[in-house]
Amino acid sequence: MTRSSRGKRSPLPQRDGVDAVRLKLPADGTWATVRDHLVERLAPGAEIIDAMLAAGEFVTTDGPLRPDAPYVGGQLIWFHRELAPEHPVPFPIDVLYQDEHLVVADKPHFLATTPRGSHITQTALARLRTELGLPALSAAHRLDRLTAGVVMFIVRPEERGRYQTLFSAKAVRKEYEAVAPCDPELELPRTVISRIEKVRGVIAASEVPGEPNAESRVELLDHRPVPGHAADGPRSRPALGRYRLLPRTGRTHQLRVHMNSLGLPLLGDPVYPEVLDQPAPDDFSRPLQLLATSLEFTDPVTGREHRFTTRRTLQAWDAYEAWAGLPAATN
Numbered sequence: 001m002t003r004s005s006r007g008k009r010s011p012l013p014q015r016d017g018v019d020a021v022r023l024k025l026p027a028d029g030t031w032a033t034v035r036d037h038l039v040e041r042l043a044p045g046a047e048i049i050d051a052m053l054a055a056g057e058f059v060t061t062d063g064p065l066r067p068d069a070p071y072v073g074g075q076l077i078w079f080h081r082e083l084a085p086e087h088p089v090p091f092p093i094d095v096l097y098q099d100e101h102l103v104v105a106d107k108p109h110f111l112a113t114t115p116r117g118s119h120i121t122q123t124a125l126a127r128l129r130t131e132l133g134l135p136a137l138s139a140a141h142r143l144d145r146l147t148a149g150v151v152m153f154i155v156r157p158e159e160r161g162r163y164q165t166l167f168s169a170k171a172v173r174k175e176y177e178a179v180a181p182c183d184p185e186l187e188l189p190r191t192v193i194s195r196i197e198k199v200r201g202v203i204a205a206s207e208v209p210g211e212p213n214a215e216s217r218v219e220l221l222d223h224r225p226v227p228g229h230a231a232d233g234p235r236s237r238p239a240l241g242r243y244r245l246l247p248r249t250g251r252t253h254q255l256r257v258h259m260n261s262l263g264l265p266l267l268g269d270p271v272y273p274e275v276l277d278q279p280a281p282d283d284f285s286r287p288l289q290l291l292a293t294s295l296e297f298t299d300p301v302t303g304r305e306h307r308f309t310t311r312r313t314l315q316a317w318d319a320y321e322a323w324a325g326l327p328a329a330t331n
Helices: 034-041 046-054 124-132 157-168 254-261 320-324
Strands: 021-024 076-079 094-098 102-107 148-154 173-181 190-197 206-208 214-224 240-247 290-298 305-309
Touching (some): 094 305, 190 254, 206 254, 214 254
Antiparallel strands (some): 094 102, 173 240, 173 290
16 A cells, blocks of 8 residues: 555545555456455455445545446555544644745654654644645655654655755754753763664664664753752752754664763653653653754755754753752752
């Protein structure tokens, strides 16, 4: 199954900013009818498939598929999958820049960039398609769902390759900020180079032996003691650091893995250094303290020099006690 954005144009409009699913019937199929194939291949079951066929919800380029339509190998069929309810992410997406080629958004924490897994309509792409009336909008790259900040989308499908190549060719300068513990004995700035692999179905990525594929520069911008806590003693807490992170590559969870490898796990990270119980889907109280602060590049279509900067800040740096729900200590 592939999304309708690939190949022929879908005869079905988007629903809540999400494309219809495109199904191509196997060329060597032996089913008597398309209905028989759908019942065998799709999960909903015969009753639901029959109801969708009766309602005209399976569509070809010639119109709704008849319930008794004969099986034709290679035929294309589109339909909208019934989606599970999603908890709304209660934060807006700010548009930093828009022209006939690009949309640059300031993504909030907890909002996935593109539809994936259980996050479909509550994604930046689906919401922007709906809010801006741009059904052909696509993502030039992705930010992790837990990461906030600057992310870029492409307006025209025919220009998608040129903008996406910027990222694969490392022609975009990306900057991030993060809040994490501060180790005065750790020499910074430094560049971390390693091999990171992410196994499907495993939440955490890992550094493994082998040819390096991930590179990040780590700079300490500022540091200070945790507000309201003694510098030493039983109530002390490690100093906080505010970091600039400059990834040279774009592996999954790269900055989180590299900061953790330095002994500086990001505040609010539910995966590194250990996988914690995941918060409830409607719990937005402890965002990961990682922010994509800027993108800088030469536009491959217009030739313009662009630098886009976030308007967001990281909560933990200015208000750690309130953010972490800690009682203030006395010296």
